Amino acid sequence: MLVTMRVTVALVSGERVELSENAKDTSVAQLRRAAQAAFRRRGTLDKITGIAWLISSRGVKLSSASSLKEAGVQEDEVLTGILRRDDLIFHESTCSILRGDGSLFTVGDGSPTKEPGDWEEHVAKPEYLEDVRQIGASEAAFAALLEDGSVVTWGDGRYGADSKAVRRKLNGIRRVIASNYAFAAVCEDRTVVAWGDPAFGGDASPLQSRLRGVEDIKATSCAFAAVLEDSSVMAWGHPNGGSNTLALRRLRLRVQQIEATSGAFAALLEDGSVLAWGDPDQGGDCRAVRKKLVNVRELRANSGAFAALRRDGCVVAWGDHFTGGDPSRVMDELRGVKQILAGRYSFGALLPDGRRIVWPSPSLAADRAELEIQSIKRSPGDSF
Numbered sequence: 001m002l003v004t005m006r007v008t009v010a011l012v013s014g015e016r017v018e019l020s021e022n023a024k025d026t027s028v029a030q031l032r033r034a035a036q037a038a039f040r041r042r043g044t045l046d047k048i049t050g051i052a053w054l055i056s057s058r059g060v061k062l063s064s065a066s067s068l069k070e071a072g073v074q075e076d077e078v079l080t081g082i083l084r085r086d087d088l089i090f091h092e093s094t095c096s097i098l099r100g101d102g103s104l105f106t107v108g109d110g111s112p113t114k115e116p117g118d119w120e121e122h123v124a125k126p127e128y129l130e131d132v133r134q135i136g137a138s139e140a141a142f143a144a145l146l147e148d149g150s151v152v153t154w155g156d157g158r159y160g161a162d163s164k165a166v167r168r169k170l171n172g173i174r175r176v177i178a179s180n181y182a183f184a185a186v187c188e189d190r191t192v193v194a195w196g197d198p199a200f201g202g203d204a205s206p207l208q209s210r211l212r213g214v215e216d217i218k219a220t221s222c223a224f225a226a227v228l229e230d231s232s233v234m235a236w237g238h239p240n241g242g243s244n245t246l247a248l249r250r251l252r253l254r255v256q257q258i259e260a261t262s263g264a265f266a267a268l269l270e271d272g273s274v275l276a277w278g279d280p281d282q283g284g285d286c287r288a289v290r291k292k293l294v295n296v297r298e299l300r301a302n303s304g305a306f307a308a309l310r311r312d313g314c315v316v317a318w319g320d321h322f323t324g325g326d327p328s329r330v331m332d333e334l335r336g337v338k339q340i341l342a343g344r345y346s347f348g349a350l351l352p353d354g355r356r357i358v359w360p361s362p363s364l365a366a367d368r369a370e371l372e373i374q375s376i377k378r379s380p381g382d383s384f
Helices: 028-042 164-169 246-251 287-292 365-378
Strands: 004-010 016-022 049-055 077-085 087-091 094-098 104-107 132-137 141-146 151-156 173-178 182-187 192-196 214-219 223-228 233-237 255-260 264-269 274-278 296-301 305-310 315-319 339-342 347-350 356-359
Touching (some): 004 028, 028 049, 028 077, 094 132, 132 173, 164 192, 173 214, 182 214, 214 255, 223 255, 223 264, 255 296, 264 296, 264 305, 274 305, 287 315, 296 339, 305 339
Parallel strands (some): 004 077
Antiparallel strands (some): 004 016, 087 094, 094 104, 132 141, 141 151, 173 182, 182 192, 214 223, 223 233, 255 264, 264 274, 296 305, 339 347, 347 356
16 A cells, blocks of 8 residues: 655755655655755756755654655655755766766766776676765776765776775775875775775875874875875875875975875965975976965865965966966966866966956866856856
8 A cells, every 4th residue: 555645845945845755665865856856847956956865854864775664754744955066077088977966977987998898807887876975086997985984986996996905994984085096085083095006096004003183185196195183294106196295294394285286286384385296297396486375375286287376366376388387378367366266177266356267278168167066166156
């Protein structure tokens, strides 16, 4: 016998929809998608915003896999829908869209040279992934962080898809980040778990005793760097990718923020100056602009260059000219900048008069889409 119940899904804004569903056979995920579709038909939700999860009237986050009956949902109960916007993840031959509702859509197979069937150590992608909080992509593998804190990996095992060696440690994970060949995960206790090619960041065991109190972590193509709670930096992986932090350790510099291109790291220091290291062609050498890197309040990186926003609204950039390391074409317009954003191959700046400046090329469609979503997330109402 079918038992139909009425359930209301409300948003923080006060908007609500009433749905009638089968209590035994309808899952929380199905209810969430039905509510999302109803809000979109009304125009309440735009196409890049979804319902990430549902909260019961008792304040409990409902498991997507449970039926309404198993989740304890009652007749005429009002559930609260928590919203999240889409994320774009670009890497090599792939583009992944992590939808606001936690589902994942990937274009491309993760390998620039091989079909999945040709991978020697292939790990198959799960048929359906839901409740995805974050996605990381190496050159030929993916790692999805789920809402329950677990991690699912797939792709070419030589690029980090094979996580069996650390499987027991991949619980209670807060964040996953990828180099081209490996992955690193930050745990709830702020330690780090790494896997993949050991030469390119897949083995952090030599630093394990010191990798504690991790505040942030970034990756180049072949190395990782973590900012610790004492404002120091620890790095591991290949030396050509920025794993050598001798200068930072020797000078005992206190780091506020760290960013990474494909081959270099840059650190915003406590005194507002910036230090860079790694591949000089990808931003690892900032000596040419060092005198300008003062009173910096914000640091951004794309695949080959860095851009720093000073407190006076001026922008300083360095690195690969083809990805924005030379902003001379637009320098006269970069005055009083409110915010800088980074796509994969370009930078964007939001000006006080509402104008948006993109360099070096304003015509890259993928970069414009990524900048658009970043702008919406960080400054509602502002877009490129």
